Amino acid sequence: MVPYTQVIGLALILFVLALALVLTRRSLLALLAGVQGVFTSLCLALLGFVRMHAAGGGAVSEAYGFALIILVVAAAELALGLSIGVAFVRRRRSVNVENASVLRW
């Protein structure tokens, strides 16, 4: 059985990589991919903490409901973000997020 510390460590590595993607890229699509990676690594970290909690004898069924909420929020964020991105590209003819300097136009 894989130790939960390795699961949490792997989630940490994936989170750092996804966060670096968000911080270094200026393309809207790359940003959305990075945010998706952040949510996915968070879900994996939650699973690692669930295993840690289960190793201590606690009930873990509720944590799965919380992980389900994270996954659904990630899907909602991606769908809405891409819709905003398509509207942004139609107006500005660019995918560079530095062109989005105002919150409303």
Place this chain on the structure above:
Amino acid sequence: MMLEAVAFYAFACLAIVSSGFLLVEGRTPLSASIALAIFGFSVAGLIQSLGADLLAILQWLLSLASVAVLFVASLTVSGLAEEEFNLPPASRVMVKLLGVVAAVCLAGILAWIVGGSFGELAGEAELPGSQAVAISLYSGWASPLHLLGLLLLVVLVGSVVLAKQRLD
């Protein structure tokens, strides 16, 4: 048990490599979409290898949907995206150097986690099956589940309104 550990480490390597590719070399929307697909599927495999079947299935579906939507969006903005996905040539060398340093640091952290005494297991963890999760979802989590459905409906309508041709 052995197969589970092998699958976990294989999917972990695949997830790290694909996210690293997405970070360093994912310059075109197509290659970024493919790297994101491999990343999502490898995380789904990771979750499956950890024994959380329901979450693994949901992650599979989410990966498939997100990659399909991202690919369609990249086709929508094709031509624009390929130019602006690229970094300027001067900063590309610096980013690659920083990437090598970060990769060495991450490999060190991974070796420390896998090889050190940090990886000792406190006890065998019993994860709940799908039936226990379903009972939990439809008893204590019933209200959040309905709110999630409402949220998805709002997102569906909002996405259609935002992405249509005329906003006014």
